[in-house]
Amino acid sequence: MPKQYRSDVMASIHETAEGLYGAGLIDKQTMRQFDDGCLTPVTPLAPEEIKALREREGASQAVFARYLNVTTGLVSQWERGERHPQGASLKLLSLVARRGLSAVA
Structure with missing residues (x-):
């Protein structure tokens, strides 16, 4: 990347x-x-932002998780605020936010 x-x-x-x-x-x-x-800083995303990002891309939690190489349960936890993306996952989410899901396909 x-x-x-x-x-x-x-x-x-x-x-x-x-x-x-x-x-x-x-x-x-x-x-x-x-x-x-x-270098561009990576800022944390709120649960609502993650859900809105996924919905903007028209992906289910399972499809979104597959693109990010994480589990569906983890995406669900991010969206409920139980866990927060960090490291490479947060960087990928930032990339998706800027360039769309096709950037990580």
């Missing part, structure tokens, strides 16, 4: 920093600061 940047300028800055890191001219801690500043 390609990196998502805040803007084209931030993409250029981050790619330059990656080159400097690869050449050993900046350390890992500095590279992390560039990551935090340049």
